[in-house]
Amino acid sequence: MTVHRTIENVVTSTSNLAAMARRVEHGLVKGLEIPVALLVLCEILLLFSAVVARYVFHVPLVWSDELASILFLWLAMLGSAVAFQRQEHMRMTALVTALKGDTRRFVELVSVAAALAFLVLILPASLEYAIEESYVWTPAMNIQNSWRASALPTSFALMLVFAVLRLLQSSNLRLALGAVAAIAVVFCLFWALKPVLVGLGNLNLLIFFVGGVAACVFGGVPIAFSFAIATFGYLILTTRTPPLIIVGRIDEGVSHLILLAIPLFVFLGQLIQMTGMARAMVAFLASLLGHVRGGLHYVLVAAMYLVSGISGSKAADMAAIAPVLFPEMKARGADEGDLVALLSATGAQTETIPPSIVLITVGSATGVSIAALFTGGLLPGLILAITLCFLVRWRCRNDDSSQAKRASRRQIGKLLVTALPALALPFVIRSAVIEGVATATEVSTIGIAYSVVAGLVFYRQFDWRRLKPMLVETASLSGSILLIIGAATAMAWGLTQSGFSTALAQSLSSLPGGAVTFMIVSIVIFIILGSVLEGIPAIVLFAPLLFPVAQQLGIHQVHYAMVVVLAMGIGLFAPPFGVGYYAACAITRVSPDAGMKPIVGYIVAMAIGLAVVAAVPWLSIGFL
Template structure:
């Protein structure tokens, strides 16, 4: 994902491997089983959802079983995707501190991170198995089959991740120095167990121990965020409460099983598809022909292209990967500073967070109950407002750019590129219209985009690489699994915080702040900027959305308006260095050293802050068209 929440390095070898054949052989078998199954599940979900849309809207005959089977397969897709993310070292984690350690110390830290992950999966597995067994007596309403077959995905997925973790840990423990990491994990666990009477005695102050101290320690040590959340919650429940530990797996299931979240893998795949079919390139080429001769013209194109592509893929990494390789080479030829390019790329990532169908928008709707259609409508104008702010900075910086060597495209060339780009330019409007007109739900509309993009790629652009299809499907499952397991773990943590009375105390504290809604909005902005830089958008929303949205509602703040403020604040934190995850992702995609963009991004961040404050205190930009 980035230098800070980058891929998990659990499978690195820090010494010779004794069983040089056995462990790789087992891992290859796991890959051979999970990847084709996950790819087939993605295809199945696309087919089921699109068939449901056609049956209901075209033939007026809804498939009553469609949502049910989609929900069953979705949990399997989430868990197998999480397994593949483990195999591919793609679980999100923070490595800002670990990355600065020396080789030997870093090896110990990596071992500690894997040991913690294995510990969490090991203590969770029995609860997951028992949870699945208890679901045997529950029968699904439409298909009339036991819910056991759905819940079985949890112990299977956790068990496969546990097996992979054990294999990786056994490989990493061969250098004796790495064993210190495992010893530290054991000592910390024993200390917390011995201190459990004291932790119970201090009441809700123990929340600081588990959900601030322990979480922070694990996250900064490089433990994947999902496992840090999950193990902290497990430790809190087991050491300070009498709540059955099966509750944790139940809340994780609930958090991961919202059908609206099925749009996450669908839109991830759609983002990969538009890049593969050449639709993203055609849009960018058209915009470049329009503005390429203007001072800073290609920078304006970058802003516009990110806005358009965000309306298609919904995933920031996919957006940047689709746009940067097309524009950056030409921009560098014209003398643009590489640092300024990645700074602008990162800033546009933050600017377009509200542009539908953003995955963060979908997550907010899922965990807070805010209308997805309203969020899709309300998100267009805030993103446009921030784009104007970025363009003002571009104008100032490039006002003296030398364009004497640039050839202006003729009207004929512009018209030709427009004709080529029309099918691609139409896709964001097709998606939005399908939701607004009731053709499809926010979950289903992604499949309309997928079918549309595949058709355009095959028949119009004649660019469809069948060999890339399976890797794209597997990548979709892996990225989705890494996101959804965070949502599941964060849901369990949020439930624990709520049951402890923390949400009530938080509501009272924020509600009693002087200044009413104005102060609340300012505090929310600062809070979510910090959370966005540390946790990224999705876990922050899942943890704090259910706590803060009711307070906003109580203070008379429109939920759609508050959603825009929250999303833009998180986006600012996510793409702002030195801690912002998205900034380093932009640098990786642009192949530019992160140090180069530190100064140039300050001006863009200032424009984003001004735009955010306007959105916060002028609600019309968020709700004017509702």
């Protein structure tokens, strides 16, 4: 009886602790959502004001970039804290989800404990970094840089608290404590082996950057933290590098002002969905092609091409198109597995369509002109679209199209008038960059202003109640992306200091076959990296290493960018590891098993298109 009562008391205490942790977390989240929403809004207004002041009134706001940079770091870091609480940081869950029961719960708790350990270790260094930055004054606004750098310890502290609260909310505290103990044991083991590790030299690269990263990624640790943990372990245990340097490298990676385009284009993608612009484009395309065999499949390819040119976010692209087309496609007898496979393929196909976030990342990491990348990305994406359409035509050759009605010219004209403001948006964005009206960072604000006006005046769809959730979602998604870039920058710096970068460049530049062999090897590398690490971390890690080699071998950097970005996209959307494929399945609510067989043909079609793009440089650089 006494034992039974003791068990009941323990269960009650655990439940009370979990409930208290949930209440504390809820309060923190509510308090955090307001500032991150305001930060996104302030960045939009600030950059749009800078464009108007410079282009319309010819009075540039000399302090605008400086203020935007300060706000941007806060946006990125607080956004990453929101993403951490929402469990929206990019991570690989294929192996974790295959586990069952307490084993799966334990592994998930270990991933939280691993992130917690890193945050505990990095927080003091980030505080020291913020204090050191107090001696630096900004040139235009003349304020201490610590106001900006304080975003790092603030974010790390918030994520640390969220990690502790998540562990406390576990239904089994024994498993949570076991997870913390397991991470503590691993840390103590590596610390005890420090004298041995120091003597291993470059073998540590395999231990930390291959074994360590792989163990973390496949164990479900968010990719940003997987990179950060491996980098921290390598530099602290095998070199004399202080943790302060790691914080500085993360700051450097996040702080490229060109990356401010990421949250702004993410918000723009949500805006075109809310205002009905995406739906209008799809309806017009369907009126043109909906009556032919496989017509809506062609509409899906074309719609993803157009929408990708607006939103810059693959998840936003798929979420905008799939709910509009899939019900009608299923009603006409289309196989849902084939549909999700084609949706995934179009996600990979449109990676080079501007304003692609991956292209922006390439420009940031390598110094290649963003305008040149935007111009060069149109034809390669079109080539892959053509190869996909050939496969669609073959697969749909026996479909019954008798139920599909041809739209009348009057209907097509009416839908065209409705879709014109939406169809014009990609051209407005690209023209603003090419004509020099706005930079690649600022141009998204023109698209946002255009979409707001179109939604209010033309489409009359603008739900003000959705504005705050959209701003918070923008901060969360952007924070998860930007923290990966920061962590990958720190990791790339660690690899550079080890001499690995130089050795890799020398070995690749000396491959037999010259540029052709190097291009083939690069395609294979980026398909694998895209599948395992997702696109952005793969680009940040390897683009600075491989682009100089490509240039040395006579390959135009824009051409090389198109090839590796498309290769990365194929890996990102290819099962069994490509997380883009599972995102497409989640958006369409189709079982991943259903699309496994159909997607093979689409991958082959895209591989043929990629081979054409790689073999014909003019497709990438002909209009530069």
